[in-house]
Amino acid sequence: MAGIEIDRVGKVYADGTRAVCDLTIDVMDGEFLVLVGPSGCGKTTALRMVAGLEEISEGEVRIGGEVVNRVPARDRDVAMVFQSYALYPHLTVFDNIAFGLSLRKVPKATIQRSVAEVAEVLELTEHLHRKPRNLSGGQRQRVAMGRAIVRQPRAFLMDEPLSNLDAKLRVQMRAQIARIQRDLGVTTVYVTHDQTEAMTLGDRVAVMRGGVLLQIASPQELYDRPRNMLVAGFIGSPAMNMVGAELALDGEDASVTFGGHRLAVPASVLHRRPALRGYDGRRLAVGIRPEDMEDAEVAGPVVPGGDTLSSVADLVEAMGADVMVHFPIDAEAVRTEDIESLERDAGGVGHPGRGTVLVGRFSPRTRIFEGQPTTVRVDVENLHFFDLETGTSIW
Ligand code: ATP
Numbered sequence: 001m002a003g004i005e006i007d008r009v010g011k012v013y014a015d016g017t018r019a020v021c022d023l024t025i026d027v028m029d030g031e032f033l034v035l036v037g038p039s040g041c042g043k044t045t046a047l048r049m050v051a052g053l054e055e056i057s058e059g060e061v062r063i064g065g066e067v068v069n070r071v072p073a074r075d076r077d078v079a080m081v082f083q084s085y086a087l088y089p090h091l092t093v094f095d096n097i098a099f100g101l102s103l104r105k106v107p108k109a110t111i112q113r114s115v116a117e118v119a120e121v122l123e124l125t126e127h128l129h130r131k132p133r134n135l136s137g138g139q140r141q142r143v144a145m146g147r148a149i150v151r152q153p154r155a156f157l158m159d160e161p162l163s164n165l166d167a168k169l170r171v172q173m174r175a176q177i178a179r180i181q182r183d184l185g186v187t188t189v190y191v192t193h194d195q196t197e198a199m200t201l202g203d204r205v206a207v208m209r210g211g212v213l214l215q216i217a218s219p220q221e222l223y224d225r226p227r228n229m230l231v232a233g234f235i236g237s238p239a240m241n242m243v244g245a246e247l248a249l250d251g252e253d254a255s256v257t258f259g260g261h262r263l264a265v266p267a268s269v270l271h272r273r274p275a276l277r278g279y280d281g282r283r284l285a286v287g288i289r290p291e292d293m294e295d296a297e298v299a300g301p302v303v304p305g306g307d308t309l310s311s312v313a314d315l316v317e318a319m320g321a322d323v324m325v326h327f328p329i330d331a332e333a334v335r336t337e338d339i340e341s342l343e344r345d346a347g348g349v350g351h352p353g354r355g356t357v358l359v360g361r362f363s364p365r366t367r368i369f370e371g372q373p374t375t376v377r378v379d380v381e382n383l384h385f386f387d388l389e390t391g392t393s394i395w
Contacts, residue, residue: 002064
């Protein structure tokens with residue numbers, strides 16, 4: 001086993017496309033690191049450079065302390081699991097799993113034993129004689145995993161290994177991958193565009209955008225302390241609501257106002273985010289997570305200074321465990337999605353525009369109907385604040 005150091009790595013493709021920019025990540029020995037970001041953010045390119053499938057234009061990749069820039073993929077002692085599984089169709093499950101070992105001229109008896117062990121773990125024992133075409137998607141995925149595990153590599157590199165599976169199977173396999181990685185303790189770099197997958201699997205999660213690393217942190221840290229609006233908007237589902245607002249300080253108390261609404265900013269928040277004091281009388285972006293809202297009828301005691309928003313629900317989606325309530329408010333929307341100038345920066349800039357629809361994730365006990373005036377209570381302890389010019393979190 002070994003740690004992986006990605007040290008100021010960049011990638012420029014032959015056609016001039018810059019896919020990865022100055023990427024530095026230290027993956028610790030035994031760590032499960034997830035690279036996540038929207039399509040085209042450079043995560044696959046980054047992984048392929050670690051695997052040796054793509055030439056490294058700038059910087060260094062080290063595996064177990066050894067610089068591997070010029071080491072061919074087959075000599076890096078890492079196992080890759082692809083979205084497509086890349087199984088050999090003419091070989092049985094047994095031979096697919098055994099393939100890497102056979103190539104290395106491992107003795108037959110050892111191969112037999114290793115494959116049997118791995119098949120047991122992955123519940124493939126009864127399928128060992130079958131060909132990939134006679135397997136379900138989930139079984140094929142497990143064969144691909146088996147092929148990686150059996151080699152006992154220094155690291156697993158996985159590129160969207162679950163994206164061809166249906167939702168239910170994906171959740172099952174996700175748990176299985178987490179368990180296997182924990183049991184084997186093999187350093188793993190896992191690429192996905194799915195933030196739920198990233199958050200559930202990663203010891204740490206690296207969020208990329210436009211070839212740039214925006215933030216690397218534990219899932220909880222990313223959720224609680226996103227570095228900027230892009231990370232805040234990407235982590236969490238539904239996405240964090242963002243509105244343009246004005247901050248006013250009054251001694252130890254503070255409040256934000258937007259479009260006739262007012263929310264208290266508790267002293268504890270000011271204490272946690274001392275830089276907020278510099279925004280007195282200024283505009284900033286306020287972030288409210290959907291799960292930090294509740295129907296005022298159901299929710300607990302009122303915070304003095306205002307913790308409610310009144311509106312008319314225009315869409316109510318009952319989802320069983322939650323109810324998603326959409327309610328338009330007259331406030332300045334802040335959209336991070338449209339920000340082109342940001343694609344190459346690690347910051348964020350708000351785009352003002354009037355009128356925004358907030359989404360609240362309410363408890364299923366909520367009795368809210370479309371077209372009905374609604375009062376929503378906001379957990380003001382958990383408000384987020386961002387600079388409108390740079391998009392960075394205000395701490
Ligand atoms: P996806 O999730 O869609 O696979 P990604 O985040 O993994 O996206 P990459 O596949 O790494 O992103 O691509 C990053 C950028 O590099 C994209 O703009 C892509 O179009 C570009 N790119 C990828 N491969 C090549 C190539 N062989 N030649 C030129 N540009 C490429």
